[in-house]
Amino acid sequence: MANQDEFKKLQELVELADQKALSQVKEDYLNIKAPANLSARLVSQIKASEVRKPLFWKISWMPVGLGSVATLLIAVLLIRPVSNPSTEGAFSLTSLPSLSDTSLYLPSLPTYSIPSLNEMTGISLLPQTPSYGNSEDEIEKSPRKNNTKR
Amino acid sequence: MAGDELSDRHLIKQFQRGDLKAFDMFALRYQDRLMRLAASSLYISANTEDAVQEVFLRSYKGLSGFRFSAEPFTWLYRTLKNVCMEMNRKSSGQTPNKNAPTGSMVEYSGALDEELGTQLDNERNIGKVRAIVACLPDQQREVLVLRLFEGFSIKQTAKILGCRPGTVKAHLNKAMTNLRQSPTFQAKRKELN
Numbered sequence: 001m002a003n004q005d006e007f008k009k010l011q012e013l014v015e016l017a018d019q020k021a022l023s024q025v026k027e028d029y030l031n032i033k034a035p036a037n038l039s040a041r042l043v044s045q046i047k048a049s050e051v052r053k054p055l056f057w058k059i060s061w062m063p064v065g066l067g068s069v070a071t072l073l074i075a076v077l078l079i080r081p082v083s084n085p086s087t088e089g090a091f092s093l094t095s096l097p098s099l100s101d102t103s104l105y106l107p108s109l110p111t112y113s114i115p116s117l118n119e120m121t122g123i124s125l126l127p128q129t130p131s132y133g134n135s136e137d138e139i140e141k142s143p144r145k146n147n148t149k150r
Numbered sequence: 151m152a153g154d155e156l157s158d159r160h161l162i163k164q165f166q167r168g169d170l171k172a173f174d175m176f177a178l179r180y181q182d183r184l185m186r187l188a189a190s191s192l193y194i195s196a197n198t199e200d201a202v203q204e205v206f207l208r209s210y211k212g213l214s215g216f217r218f219s220a221e222p223f224t225w226l227y228r229t230l231k232n233v234c235m236e237m238n239r240k241s242s243g244q245t246p247n248k249n250a251p252t253g254s255m256v257e258y259s260g261a262l263d264e265e266l267g268t269q270l271d272n273e274r275n276i277g278k279v280r281a282i283v284a285c286l287p288d289q290q291r292e293v294l295v296l297r298l299f300e301g302f303s304i305k306q307t308a309k310i311l312g313c314r315p316g317t318v319k320a321h322l323n324k325a326m327t328n329l330r331q332s333p334t335f336q337a338k339r340k341e342l343n
Contacts, residue, residue: 018330021339022298028278029299032189034181034202035269042177042206049207 158222162213173213177206180223183300184230189276190283190295191234194241198276201237205230224310285332290325293318 112120158179164172181202188201208229216225283291289311296307297318304322308315329335 017339017343018326020342021335022329024338024342025279025282026299028275029186029190029295031275032182032186032272032279033268034185035199035272038181038199038202039174039177042203043174045203045207046210049210 159218162216162218162222166214166216173210176213176222177209180226181206184226185272186299187227187230187295188234189272190279190291190299191231191238191288193238195273195276195280197237197241198272201230201233204233208233221309227310281334282329282332282338285334286325286328290321290328293321294325294329297322 158176161172161176165176184202184205185198188198188205189195192198192201205226209226212225212229216222220228283294286294292311293307296302296310297304302310304315304318308318311318
């Protein structure tokens with residue numbers, strides 16, 4: 001019994017010491033205070049953040065704006081007519097040559113006039129069209145006229 | 151707490167209507183408590199003020215849309231917890247607070263102005279508390295600080311931490327066991343006896 005009492009007393013002493021130490025730590029803890037100028041600094045920080053707010057708002061919307069502008073620009077470049085003298089020399093999708101311009105992919109051939117071809121080949125390439133006697137000589141030589149003379 | 155809760159609600163509603171003084175009062179009410187809680191959570195005591203400021207900045211932005219689904223202090227505490235976690239993660243490469251002011255520095259503070267003296271006292275107190283609670287895991291430390299130091303009931307602590315009262319009791323029990331075994335706490339006990 002005496003041992004038990006001693007053990008209880010010892011336990012109580014230990015608990016008391018624990019409580020004392022703990023209350024000392026609690027006291028130190030509760031002595032931690034916010035600095036007096038904290039709220040003043042807070043107000044200045046809030047004001048600064050509010051000043052920055054529009055800029056942040058702009059920056060956050062900037063990618064969207066840039067994206068739409070870029071899309072619009074590409075659309076305008078694609079729709080624009082092919083030959084635009086103002087953009088000559090500058091690279092753009094529309095400055096590329098069109099397929100109708102055959103000189104770009106067909107070799108250039110020598111061109112001869114029909115009389116010169118006639119001379120070269122000895123064959124008349126001109127179509128043999130009948131004459132209807134428009135000139136005076138031809139009227140005289142025409143068979144109908146001859147018949148009437150007869 | 152109930153009266154506080156009502157007036158907190160009132161202040162937040164006033165702030166939501168555009169009254170900035172209400173926010174100032176709200177901040178003044180909680181700045182000391184947040185400072186203490188931040189001091190017990192952060193690895194580097196120099197970050198304490200920055201953490202509290204960051205919490206108030208976030209609350210300034212967040213309280214305008216606050217819908218009272220949680221108690222204001224619970225919301226503030228969770229914001230503080232997030233801020234402290236971020237700061238601890240950033241400062242994980244740096245060494246923990248080992249350069250707490252010594253006695254000679256505190257004596258010298260008598261020659262300095264009052265503000266600096268308070269700051270040095272704060273640093274010293276933070277250093278002492280941190281030395282004791284640093285041995286505990288995060289959850290046990292949180293429970294110990296909220297229940298024993300801040301004086302919240304088991305139920306309130308459970309609500310703030312988002313767990314059951316039984317969990318709080320279990321953590322508290324483990325925290326006390328760990329604390330008794332820690333060399334710093336034993337030294338403190340010997341110092342007092």
